[in-house]
Amino acid sequence: NAGVTQTPKFQVLKTGQSMTLQCAQDMNHNSMYWYRQDPGMGLRLIYYSASEGTTDKGEVPNGYNVSRLNKREFSLRLESAAPSQTSVYFCASRDRPSTDTQYFGPGTRLTVL
């Protein structure tokens, strides 16, 4: 099992450009999450999806959109990138609620110039 995979690993954008970060999991988990990690701030939840076909906002959703394409895939889109979106982005999926463990991907390091 690959677990949670993310593409790309690195990306540099100019202000105003758009891009989509891809995430896929092969563990048959219902819930998936997008976080951003900034120095000294820990991880903050951007969006999550409790199950296929549903999405909801987290702490810092402004400037982002998401799509839960199917049970495996959950993508994060930046429509018009801003320097404040320079960050490391992590996707995670969660196993069943009774054990409540999230499994994280390796991350995407995004720089917006």
Added chain:
Amino acid sequence: AQSVTQLDSQVPVFEEAPVELRCNYSSSVSVYLFWYVQYPNQGLQLLLKYLSGSTLVKGINGFEAEFNKSQTSFHLRKPSVHISDTAEYFCAVSEESGNTGKLIFGQGTTLQVKP
């Protein structure tokens, strides 16, 4: 709303010494508690969690944590650290009800183990 405070941003320690990483949380509802570890240039992985039951929780790699409800703390301990424990450690909480699994993280503590 919940919040998590990790009281030390960096903890330097010599190899084979004991270590404690401190975590306090604030919440008006019951929460689950977690410690995640992030090795350099990697994603996070679960170290241990408290969902219910015994307040002393044992995790991977010899780590343990104790849930103290009255002090709203969940400090992480290891009796003897190794160089390989050098990493960033995150304390996190999620609401027990609602079942969304949404995590609120602390700011992180960098553990630096010196030879």
